[in-house]
Amino acid sequence: MTSEDEILGQLYKSFIENNEEGVHRAIDKWFERGYEEKQLLFKLIEAQEEVARRFEENECFLATLINSTTILQKSNKLITEKMANKGFASKNKATVVIGTVKNDTHDLGKNIAACRLQIAGFKVVDLGRDLPTSEIVDATINNKADILAVSSMTSITMDNLKEIVDLLKEKGYRENVKIMVSGAPVTKEYADRIGADAYVRTASEAVETAENFISQKC
Amino acid sequence: MPSLYIVSCRMFEDELVHIFEEEENTNLLIVENENTEGIERKLNELSIKYEKIAPENIDKYPGNKEDFIVVLHLLEFALDAEPSLLKDKVYKTIEDNGKYFDGILVFYGLCGNVLGSLEEDFAHLNIPVRILKDAYGNIVDDCICTAFGNRESYMEAMQGDERGEGTYFLTPMQAANWREMLVLAKLTPDPNNNEMTKTVFDYSGYKNVGKVDTGLHYEKDFEDTVEEFATLFDFKKRNFTGSTKITDQNYYSIKKDMLRESGQFEL
Numbered sequence: 001m002t003s004e005d006e007i008l009g010q011l012y013k014s015f016i017e018n019n020e021e022g023v024h025r026a027i028d029k030w031f032e033r034g035y036e037e038k039q040l041l042f043k044l045i046e047a048q049e050e051v052a053r054r055f056e057e058n059e060c061f062l063a064t065l066i067n068s069t070t071i072l073q074k075s076n077k078l079i080t081e082k083m084a085n086k087g088f089a090s091k092n093k094a095t096v097v098i099g100t101v102k103n104d105t106h107d108l109g110k111n112i113a114a115c116r117l118q119i120a121g122f123k124v125v126d127l128g129r130d131l132p133t134s135e136i137v138d139a140t141i142n143n144k145a146d147i148l149a150v151s152s153m154t155s156i157t158m159d160n161l162k163e164i165v166d167l168l169k170e171k172g173y174r175e176n177v178k179i180m181v182s183g184a185p186v187t188k189e190y191a192d193r194i195g196a197d198a199y200v201r202t203a204s205e206a207v208e209t210a211e212n213f214i215s216q217k218c
Numbered sequence: 219m220p221s222l223y224i225v226s227c228r229m230f231e232d233e234l235v236h237i238f239e240e241e242e243n244t245n246l247l248i249v250e251n252e253n254t255e256g257i258e259r260k261l262n263e264l265s266i267k268y269e270k271i272a273p274e275n276i277d278k279y280p281g282n283k284e285d286f287i288v289v290l291h292l293l294e295f296a297l298d299a300e301p302s303l304l305k306d307k308v309y310k311t312i313e314d315n316g317k318y319f320d321g322i323l324v325f326y327g328l329c330g331n332v333l334g335s336l337e338e339d340f341a342h343l344n345i346p347v348r349i350l351k352d353a354y355g356n357i358v359d360d361c362i363c364t365a366f367g368n369r370e371s372y373m374e375a376m377q378g379d380e381r382g383e384g385t386y387f388l389t390p391m392q393a394a395n396w397r398e399m400l401v402l403a404k405l406t407p408d409p410n411n412n413e414m415t416k417t418v419f420d421y422s423g424y425k426n427v428g429k430v431d432t433g434l435h436y437e438k439d440f441e442d443t444v445e446e447f448a449t450l451f452d453f454k455k456r457n458f459t460g461s462t463k464i465t466d467q468n469y470y471s472i473k474k475d476m477l478r479e480s481g482q483f484e485l
Contacts, residue, residue, distance in 0.1 A: 055404070062405045063414045066421045103376045105384035105423030129423065130382045155331045156359045156369055156376070184301065185331030 004035055008043045015047035015075075018067040023075055030083045040079065041119050048072050049204060062108075069108060073115050074145070080118075090122035094146035094214050097139050099127035101160035106153035109182060113149060120207045122147075125128040133163045141173045146217070148179045148211055149200075155185040162194040169195075178213040180206060220476040221279065221287035223318070224469075225311050228252040228253045228292050229361045229391050232434045233465035235260045238268075239286075245285040247271045253292040260436045277318045286473060289319065295395065296402035299330060301330030308333060312340055312347070314326075321346040321476040323468060327358035346475055350468050357368070363385045365430045365460035375428060375458050385456060386419065386447075390437040394446055412450050419451055427453040438442040465485030 007029050014022025022042075028041050051068040054060040083090070098114050100107050107129040114126045123144050127136060140148045150170075152158045161181050168174040180198040181191050189197035197213070200206045226234060235257060238246055246261075246268040248254050254270075261268055271279055272287065279289055291311060297304035308326060316322050327350055328334050334357060340347040350358045352368040359369065364378070366372040367389075378385060388396065397409035406414045429444045437443075448455045 058404065061407050062403075063418050066418060105382055107423075108421065128382065154359070155328045156363065156373060158331070185328070187331065190331075209401060 004030075004033075004039065007035075008035075008039065010052075011040065011043050011127075012047045015044065015068065015071060016050060018064060018071065020067075020071045020074065023071055024078060027075060027078055027082070031086075036077060037083055037088075044072065044075055044079075045116065045119065048116070052202065054111070067107060068199075069112050069115070073111065076115050076119055090121065091143055093121045093209070094217075095125065095143055096125045096147040096149055096210060097127060097136070097137055097143055098149040099131045099139075099151075100129040101136075101150060101152045101157050102132050103130060103154050103160075104154060104157045104183075105129050107151075109153070109203065110151050113151075113182070113200075113203040116203040116207050117149075117210055120211070122210060127217045131168055133160055136164055137167045137171060140168065141171060145177050145184075147213055148177050149180040149206060150179070150181055151183040152181075152186060152210070153183045158183070158185055158190070161186070161190075161196070165195045180209050180213075182206065219286050219482060220320035220421075221289065221318075221478045222317060222320065222473065222476060223312075223322045224288060224290045224325060225308060226290065227297070227329075227361065228256065228293055228295050229389075229395075230325045230364075230431070230465060231257045231260065231264065231292070232389075232391050232436045233288065233364075233462050235264070235266070235436055236434055236462050236484045237466060237469050239264055240267050243285050245287045247279050247287065247289045249273055249276060249289065249291040251292065253294050255296050257290075257292065263436075276315045279318075285478070292317070296399055297329075299403045301332040304329055305332040308336070309339070313448060316340065316345075316347070317345050319345065320480065321472050322348070324349045324352065325465065327363055333357070340354050342377075343353040345473055346479075348468065348472050350464055352464055353467070361389065361392070362430065364464045365389045365432050366458070367447055367461055367463050375456075378426060379454075380425075383425040385425040385428040386424045386453070387430055387458075388444055388447065389430045389432055389460065390434055390440045393440050393447065394437040394445060396443070416451050419453075424451070425454060426456050427451070428458055430455045430458045432460040432462055434462065 007026050013022055019062045039052035051065060055065045094115050098110060100110050114124050118124045127139050150161060150164055152161055179196045180200050183198045188199040198209045200209050248268050248270050250270050250272050293307055297307055326333050336349050339348055350364055352358055358364045363372045400406050400409045405418050427448045
């Protein structure tokens with residue numbers, strides 16, 4: 001019989017190698033044996049963080065990071081379905097609305113963050129990419145979001161982040177929502193200057209910051 | 219005559235050649251390194267005179283003292299793929315050599331928002347230190363923004379026909395070096411693996427290639443390369459008119475100010 005460690009090892013190795021089938025096989029085995037899903041999710045996150053580290057440190061290329069993100073998203077969906085089949089309904093910690101600003105189609109980081117926030121137990125409303133400011137603000141209000149996560153990967157589209165903060169103020173919802181901003185040209189100084197609540201650099205930081213927001217609220 | 223130190227990304231090779239094609243009474247010195255092959259070829263083709271100078275002799279630049287002296291230091295492509303590395307490299311270059319000159323012009327833009335405070339950071343040199351700006355005084359975002367002439371035109375060009383669609387812009391130099399750029403920007407390890415590159419482009423929403431014609435023709439295969447790029451990745455081709463306005467204006471503006479400061483007047 002395959003032990004828990006062996007399956008987790010298979011999952012990790014397959015994920016690092018961008019082997020989608022291998023990852024899904026490990027997930028199937030895990031559920032067949034009735035193990036607790038928490039460990040599986042931890043391992044999946046660990047593997048994703050390792051691919052992200054390799055990319056940051058020039059040990060792999062964007063194509064690998066993209067493939068791993070797709071695998072992460074599909075795996076998360078598969079695990080959620082299997083848990084639902086077992087009768088587990090996830091309890092959402094808070095609602096996060098997430099998206100990229102107008103004219104910015106670079107959504108890889110946003111997709112990883114959305115998936116990681118979901119795994120961490122947040123209800124994630126992913127609006128997509130290239131979103132007009134009004135659409136982001138309206139979705140934040142309509143979904144009664146506790147947290148808004150927005151990114152801009154280029155300096156030319158970065159001013160949209162300020163527009164979002166300003167429009168939320170104008171519409172009277174700013175006090176109800178915590179805002180985290182991200183993207184290659186974004187800095188903590190910029191986040192402070194435009195009146196956002198936090199700057200995050202990575203998906204892990206996004207999860208950690210979201211958890212902090214919630215604990216502050218309680 | 220005063221001396222100007224130009225620190226530039228190799229991507230501005232053509233814009234620099236264009237400036238020196240027009241210039242008279244200027245002594246051009248190029249700092250020897252692995253980034254000068256392209257510009258030397260183009261200068262030679264146009265019989266534009268220049269001398270080469272070893273990096274360790276940068277403080278002893280020769281030249282006719284009657285002429286305006288330009289020492290050109292080219293840095294490698296795609297440093298902006300790692301913004302902190304770009305900043306370190308540009309700053310270190312200026313810190314090491316800036317003190318030997320009467321003015322410094324940096325042919326870079328915000329490039330990932332790391333060079334926005336460059337002018338303030340080198341104010342202590344007490345010489346003009348400038349980075350590329352548009353006619354409104356805004357620092358340009360990058361080399362594509364420079365070709366467009368201002369942020370508004372660039373922003374307008376970025377909008378695809380449909381939402382979520384991106385445009386991959388190619389200036390003549392970007393086009394001539396697109397394969398190398400893909401690797402340097404960490405998109406793919408093999409620029410000839412079109413399938414992998416297409417996967418990355420698809421994921422990022424790129425559906426168009428934007429040909430930005432700066433009016434410079436030092437790269438002879440621009441049109442063909444853009445066509446090839448569009449075909450390889452099944453992109454729609456969009457044509458844009460760019461210019462060398464920003465690079466020209468920034469160069470002539472600092473030159474004029476330096477000449478005035480030194481009591482010389484440009485003819």
